[in-house]
Amino acid sequence: MMKDPLRVGKAIRAQLEHEIPRDLPLEKDFREGTNYTITDHVNELHAQLCPDKRTLGLFTSLVNHLHAFARETQPTHGEWTRAIEYLTRAGKESTEYKNELILLSDCLGLSALIDELNHPKPSGCTDGCEPGPFKTDDAPELPSGSSVASTNTAGELMYFEATVKDTKGQGVPGAKAEMWQADGDGLYDVQYPNRPEINDRARIIAEPNGHFSYRGILPVAYPIPSDGPIGDFLHALGRHPHRSSHIHFMITAPGYDDLTTALYPSHSPFLGTDPVFATKKSLVTSVTEERDPARWKAMGFSEGEVQKRGGRVWLWKYEFVLPSVEEVVELKKRHDAKVSKL
Amino acid sequence: MMKDPLRVGKAIRAQLEHEIPRDLPLEKDFREGTNYTITDHVNELHAQLCPDKRTLGLFTSLVNHLHAFARETQPTHGEWTRAIEYLTRAGKESTEYKNELILLSDCLGLSALIDELNHPKPSGCTDGCEPGPFKTDDAPELPSGSSVASTNTAGELMYFEATVKDTKGQGVPGAKAEMWQADGDGLYDVQYPNRPEINDRARIIAEPNGHFSYRGILPVAYPIPSDGPIGDFLHALGRHPHRSSHIHFMITAPGYDDLTTALYPSHSPFLGTDPVFATKKSLVTSVTEERDPARWKAMGFSEGEVQKRGGRVWLWKYEFVLPSVEEVVELKKRHDAKVSKL
Structure with missing residues (x-):
């Protein structure tokens, strides 16, 4: 015992040979x-x-x-135990493709908040949201006006057109718009077994005036995975796992701040109860029905193709407004000043 | 498509047959x-x-x-990702015997706080702390004055004596004091391979005046498990995993609120940096050396036994003060009034 004047056990003694805390x-x-x-x-x-x-x-x-x-809440020991068990289970049931703790952060509004705090936007700029788990690195680069959906894709036809503008309302040159979306069955290409093809995603090269369009499929609503702990969380709060219909976008242009966002058609259900809080009102727009065959042709659809798919094309228009890098640097300086006070 | 006026995908349609959120x-x-x-x-x-x-x-x-x-902290995406990865890993690396999320709660002071909130104590009562992971259900019930350590237990001899009192200073009748502790190597009986015997734990039956004593081994300091995520957490904060030396107690008596606590000898290192924040100052007491053979005998030690173990016995005295059930009910009413405002 003389060897241990501090009266620490074997496990600590072994460590103390290197370092006395x-x-x-x-x-x-x-x-x-x-x-x-x-x-x-x-x-x-x-x-x-x-x-x-x-x-x-x-x-x-x-x-x-x-x-x-x-x-504030004075948790009982039982409530604390359930919280520990929940988080343990969330860790254990997470996989490479479905992380229950990311889902929990999403469904508590924390992911959306952190995204917003990291991407301050000057007034009038398009709101952002998180990219979600379905972005890939292999979207093909295509000229404006291309089709992004293969002929067998399930769903209704859609023509999407937009302009990328700056905060002064001018078209931004050199813009690229990467888009990825679910099809008419609510599935991304990567969710099909063995992913038979790259589909419903592309990197569209905008025209010099910032305008771009593509032909594709109207996306429909789908649920986040709810067979694990996050499903229990949503159920306890009376919530559902269904995301509103949406198209993801990542817009880039030299000299402008990257914009990662998603757009929602106003006809979609679940806009007011979206589980991950990404349905900002400014990202919701009405989508109209186009029944004029002359317009179908101008969009690049064949009449036969449209007739086979219900005799109409959904027309979705939007104006993306990107802040310049300088505008964002200015805003971030103010945010960083807040943080450095910590 | 006419079948899907809400434009929701297959996965949602399957659920909507049962319930429209x-x-x-x-x-x-x-x-x-x-x-x-x-x-x-x-x-x-x-x-x-x-x-x-x-x-x-x-x-x-x-x-x-x-x-x-x-x-307040404006986490970057990188910091958020590291937090998610940390919690995922904490869940995955947790086992039945070592839960990393309990350890995290402990090392953030959250477990100790929740324990304190659930056991409000009138002024003058002994502070509580969490039982920790080494309590078992099979501690033998022994009369006051018994030995709780087998002859082969590593460590220095100790005589512990205490009285269980009420808030008016009167001895409490019918008290039992369950104690469990590490030995002189910093190990609990359950940490030895195949646990050769029940050792260093007992349910001591106090005398009618609330007094009890036992013969045993002076406990020494040992670390919490730090080979997993909690070790990384402590390292990042400049902290060590070593708990101060201590004896756990759970004191019960009819008509009195159960007390789960631990006592710390003032000679122990790490009292000011205990990783789980259980070293309340009121639980730290000095332990004295007894070198008088007549006193050893009165305690129940044989002189040969003491001489073989360094020629001294450590004497540890304490007064436990328990609130009555009525006193705690009164305090809890005030706490519950706070919570019901939520």
Whole structure:
């Protein structure tokens, strides 16, 4: 025992040969209802020991908010146990293609908030949203006016046209619009077994005035995966897993801030109860029916093709407004000033 | 397509045959810097759909605090990804005997806080702390004065004596004190391969005046498991995993509130940096050396036994103060009044 004046066990002794951890005097007693609670104690410990300023800022805020949550809601031991079990299960049931903790962050509105905080937009610019799990790296680059859907794709015909503009209303030159979407069965190409073809996705090269269009299929609504823990979460809150119909876009142009977003047709159900909170009102637009064969032809559809698919084409128009890099740098400076106060 | 006027995909159609989820009008646009943010939107949705008041209260507070945390700290996408990956890994690496999410809750001070909130103590009562993972159901019931350590147990000899009192200073009749502790190598009996014997744990029956004692081994410090995600967390914050030396107690007596706690000798290292924030100052007491053979005998040790183990016995004394059930009911009423406001 003389070898162990600190009275630490074997496991610690093995580590102490390399490093003696710093101890601090236990100066104050921490107790609820006093001027010095466990929250103060945890944060004071971190303030004295944490080697990195950003880590300290993140965890000080996290400890403050988690502890405030506990004081506000007074969780029972049973509720705490269920929360631990839920998070453990969410980790265990996550796979490479379906992460339950990302879904939880999405369904708490946290992912959308962090996306918005990271992409401040000057007034009048198109709102962003998260890209979601179905973006791939292999979308073909196609000229404006191309078809993005193969002939066998399930669904109704759609013609999408848009202009990419700056905050002054001028068309932006050099824009590319990557789009990816579900088909008329609510499935992305990557969700079909063995992914028979690249479909319903492309990198469209806009015209020099910022205008671009493509022919494709009207997307329909589909659910997020709800067979695991996130389904239980949504059920407990009275919510459903169904996302509104949408097309994803990632718009880029030299000198402008990248825009990742999605557009929603106003006819879609679930706009008011979207599980991941991506249906910003500014991204919802009406889609109209085009029944004029002359217009079908101008869009690039053959009359036979349209007649075979119900005798109409859905026409979807939008104006994307991108901030310049300078405009965003200016806004971010203000945000960073807030963060550096931590 | 006529069959699908809502334009929802196959996966949703299959579910809609059973139930049409309620949609809400998308009345307001949510955006940072306006009067209606995503936080308002999420909480309003839950307020309209959640079928259970307590669930709504818990998640409204959680959403408010997680969103406030994000606004305060402005996490980058990279930081958010690391947090998701961390929690996923914590779930995946958890086992029946080592739950990384419990450890994370412990090391953020959250477990200790929730324990304290659930066990409000009138002033003067002994503070509580969590039982930890090493309590078993098979501790033998022994009369006061018994030995709890087998002859081969590693460590220095200790005599522990205490009285269980009420808030008026009177000894409490009918008390039982379950104790469990590590030995002189920092290991609990259950940590030895195949657990050769029940050791260093017992349910001691106190005398009618509340006094009890036992003979055993001075516990030494040991680390919490730090080979997984919690080790990375502690390292990032400049902290170590070593718990101070301690004895766990669970004291029960008819008519009194159960007390789960632990006591710490003032000679222990790591009192100021305990990883799970259980070293409340009121639980730390000095332990003295007894070198008088007459006293050893009175304690129940043989002189030969003591001489073989370094020629001294450590004497540890404490007074446990338990609130009556009535006193706690009164305090809890006040706490519940707070919670019901949610």
